[in-house]
Amino acid sequence: MTLRNIIPEVLTFIFYLLLQVFFVRQLVFFDYAFCFAYVAAVLLLPFETSRLQLVILGFVAGLFVDIFYNTTGANAAATTLIAYLRPSIITLLTPQRGYDERQVLTLRSMGFGWFISYLGILTLIHHFVLFMLEASDWGLFFQVILKVLASIIFTNTVIVILQFFRKE
Amino acid sequence: MYRLFQFISKQRAFIVFVLLEVLSLWMFYSYNNYPNAVFFNTTNYYAAKALETSNSIAEFYNLRNVNQDLAMENKQLRETVLKLQAQQLVQPKVNYKADSIVAARFQPIVAKVTELTTNQFNNYITIDKGTADGLAPGMGVISSTGVVGKIKSCSEHMSRVISVLHSEYTMSAKIRRNNEIGSVKWDGKNPELLEMTDVSRYKLVKQRDTIVTSDYNYVFPADIAIGYVTKVGVKKDMTFHDIQLKVATNFNTLSYVYVIKNRLEKEVKQLEETPENKTPQTSKAPQTTKP
Numbered sequence: 436m437t438l439r440n441i442i443p444e445v446l447t448f449i450f451y452l453l454l455q456v457f458f459v460r461q462l463v464f465f466d467y468a469f470c471f472a473y474v475a476a477v478l479l480l481p482f483e484t485s486r487l488q489l490v491i492l493g494f495v496a497g498l499f500v501d502i503f504y505n506t507t508g509a510n511a512a513a514t515t516l517i518a519y520l521r522p523s524i525i526t527l528l529t530p531q532r533g534y535d536e537r538q539v540l541t542l543r544s545m546g547f548g549w550f551i552s553y554l555g556i557l558t559l560i561h562h563f564v565l566f567m568l569e570a571s572d573w574g575l576f577f578q579v580i581l582k583v584l585a586s587i588i589f590t591n592t593v594i595v596i597l598q599f600f601r602k603e
Numbered sequence: 604m605y606r607l608f609q610f611i612s613k614q615r616a617f618i619v620f621v622l623l624e625v626l627s628l629w630m631f632y633s634y635n636n637y638p639n640a641v642f643f644n645t646t647n648y649y650a651a652k653a654l655e656t657s658n659s660i661a662e663f664y665n666l667r668n669v670n671q672d673l674a675m676e677n678k679q680l681r682e683t684v685l686k687l688q689a690q691q692l693v694q695p696k697v698n699y700k701a702d703s704i705v706a707a708r709f710q711p712i713v714a715k716v717t718e719l720t721t722n723q724f725n726n727y728i729t730i731d732k733g734t735a736d737g738l739a740p741g742m743g744v745i746s747s748t749g750v751v752g753k754i755k756s757c758s759e760h761m762s763r764v765i766s767v768l769h770s771e772y773t774m775s776a777k778i779r780r781n782n783e784i785g786s787v788k789w790d791g792k793n794p795e796l797l798e799m800t801d802v803s804r805y806k807l808v809k810q811r812d813t814i815v816t817s818d819y820n821y822v823f824p825a826d827i828a829i830g831y832v833t834k835v836g837v838k839k840d841m842t843f844h845d846i847q848l849k850v851a852t853n854f855n856t857l858s859y860v861y862v863i864k865n866r867l868e869k870e871v872k873q874l875e876e877t878p879e880n881k882t883p884q885t886s887k888a889p890q891t892t893k894p
Contacts, residue, residue: 457657466722466794486616494623502650505720505727505763508631512624519620568631570724572770575791 444481451476452496456503459593468585471510472593473500474561477518478554479540479594486522493518506569513564517557524556542598550598554591562586651729651761654718668856676747709824711745711861712736714762721794721854726766728752730860733760743822743863749851750774750829751860753822762862767829767850768794776829777817778808784817787829787848794854797830799846806844808835814848821865 455473462470477493484492497514501507528549542550562583570579611618714736718729732738734757744751744764752766765772768789776787776799785802799814812832816823830848838845865871 457653463722469722487619490616490620490623494627497627503654503718504723505718505729506631506723508627508629511627512631515620515623515627519616566724570791572724572791575724578792 447479448476448492448496452499455500460503462589464585464589467582468589469582470589470593471500471558471562471565471586472590472597474514474517474558474590475594475597477514478521478557482525482534482538482540486519489518489521490515509565509568512568513561516564517561520560521557524553528553541601542595543601551591551595554594555587558587558590559583562590651717651731654729655731658717665856665858668853669858672747672853672856708865708867710864710866712738712864714738714744714860714862716857716860717761719766719854719857721766721768724791725770726768726794727755728764728766728857728860730762730764730862731760732862733757733762735759737864738762738862741822742865744860745823745827745863746852746857746860748828748853750816750823750827751852751854751857754862764860766854767797767852768854774823774829775817775820776814778802779813779815779826780809781807783808784819785814785846787814795850796833797848797850799832799848800838800843802844802846804837804842804844808832808844808846810835814846821868821871823863 451473455471459470459472473496476496477489480489480492493514493516494511497511498508500514501510504510530549538544545553563579566579566582566586712732714730714732716728717731718727720726720728728744728751730744738754738757740754740756742754744754750767752764752769752772754762755765756763767774767787770789770791773786773788775784777784783802783806785799787797787799790796790798802808810832814829814832816825816827816829818825828851830851832846833849834847836845836847837843
């Protein structure tokens, strides 16, 4: 990877974090649907990003968001986990013909079905870990599940919409 | 040995993952308990500055509501002043008059809200005053319409407040109409509703009763609104009421808050910690009574 390829990736990473902290954070529907679009910063890194890089970037992204959410460590834990699981999920979702070498991790290149199941699985894990940590109480399990499901829909919608603004 | 290094280098992603995961969980469970931990949250200087800028835009749209709240408060204050003036003319039943220092022990400090959440399981509010303005952890925070929370940690110019909408926050409360004491807590579900417990079911509680802070309280002055009763039921154990309140403070448009500084707090604490006060000794009694 050359420097010319890396700079846009870095800018996208930072863009998602700033978007989360200054804009999307304020958007909450019915006190249940939250948007954690920043997971896209980690989930949409290029295919060739190594697992080690993913885990470290995931931790950094999570901790940054934690500072603004006053949840020291909760987002970091959830994002590090999905960053580590990402390569396994990509392998799990391999199409029958295998991945094409020219494919990149965008909605247009991967197709809607693949893209949404990839995001869906990982946001499910992320949101569940995050909300369960915050609730710290199994008595709120039902509440947590409701929040998780509502938030998955919200987060995925926002990430998919953002994909349409991407230059190919 | 070589094999070990080979193993480590092969599994380095997994090892780093486990380390970072343990680190973040450790931070989550321990960091939140340190009262002076200020770096990894919104009292962090840079985070606070950034939020202040973005909030100044949102604040503009809230001005109408803020004005309304302030006007309401003015009205209430005016009523209180009139009532007090009227009371001065009537002789009190008991010959008791509070010392002027005791009467003026609560000093309000105005602060602006820079960051606030209402829909997490544990909600915090960040305000723009800190130790430089005489704030300290433990002080109460109120708004023009009711109770807001309690300061948890302070940096020099910022403080973090535990909102009443926090799963671990309980406060002593009373029903204004008949002075029944109980405690108020949030159940973590609806940010509009609080729960009041420990009120015996044989006491009368009506809908729309006002619940206020109790007199046994160093954090808040007595008689600050906490909420209004919306539903009264009986708990499963059949001994206590199950009361639901609507929060008095309007958290969605909260812009300015008052931090309550208790000038006598140190004195009260000192008094309580003096050994004689803990275990009154009868043998010393003659010395304390005046001839």
